[in-house]
Amino acid sequence: MSAVGFGEQLFVLATITHVRDYHPTVSPLPTTEHEKHLRLLDDIALLLVTQGSSDVAAVMFEQTTQEIIFYYAKNRATTQQERAYIELLRSIALSLSDINDCTIKLLARVIPMCRAKIISRLKKLIRCLLIAPVVGEDIDGTFNEHLQLRLPLLLSRGLSPTNFVRNYISAVRAVNAAQCTNQDLEKLIRFASIIGSYKPLKNLLSDDTTIRRLRKLGNYYTATKRIARTVESFQRTNPTYLSSLNIVFREVLPPARYTSTYAEDYIAALNRYGRSRGLDAVTASALHAAYPRNPEPKGPTCPLTGVQRVTHSVHAECTLAMHALSLRREWKFVELGVSKGSCWLCEKFLHIAFAAHDVKFLVSGFHGKLQPGWTCPPLATARERAAIETLVADALAEIVERTLNRRRSDSFPLVEVDGPVQSAVEEVFAEDDMAWLGGV
């Protein structure tokens, strides 16, 4: 009987339960200053995601009297092209003379670089809008006020708030995402941000998933605008300080990724692991009854005989966390911006690693999902590594026990973290925006 190592245990666990059955929560941020920092860091992290899937980024910063260092990490080393892009965004932001102008310039660089991810978000939004978009018939005065602040020119041309939203939905539905020009993407993103920044959006679009996907598309505009506004605010309040500061971006490299293959027959691996803990074997049908989200068992006539390849990597937030702790600064808090919520094991690892120091970490959200390639950072201590291994091992044993007890266990609502909401700033619109929206 061969032992089931950590990598295979995690592969089995992630195959059976894609999401852990608990509500991941984050502590409230101690101050609005932390909130501002974290939103900015999340925005920068989003702009560093250049691939359609499995690409994530994390960002933190350190400020002294002479410099601000933005440390960033991904699950892989960045390419030369990505580093040049980051440098370009930095120089555009720091040469700001006007918020709107800077936002548009940043967005013009972001869209082609992040195109794969943007198209993926757009496709998800299109799918939602093709199914069942419900636009409230009676848009109350508050949405009108919301648009008056942002699009006075558009409204002055006679486009009603209702028709603005309807025309936007029609435009999104008509788009062929893969062939969408970067100019059209810019408009889709900008208008998504404007509609999405309306807080009671529930009154306009009845479906939560649609609202979330609209805001996710709009986040690219929200992010570039927030960066421009942050620089402008710095320039306005402390121009001498800003011009004397050295502002740099520094990559923290993760270890190289590697791949492993695991036998597809995860139930056999689960039972091998169960036997090592003195537990009875489970059948595929009992496991499926206890975990209905789990893939259908193939049964004895159709055994799983193949292998699955898993890419292992140290997740970006863990790489940055270890870097932050290795700096040994006297920080009370470490703010970690991430391009998406952190997974279950990152959440656990961050808690374990920071608990060993007198430092708290701040992130904007966790999603509780399991990823089979999660790997402990190389700088983790033996105690931290053992704590994670115990978590995974206990979770597997719990699955066997629950299955033997025939208890249902993996149905619960997910906690989603909505994108940031920007405050009112009038937008700059060109004549072709009017034509693009139609009916004006």
Ligand SMILES: [Zn+2]
């Ligand atoms: Zn993670």
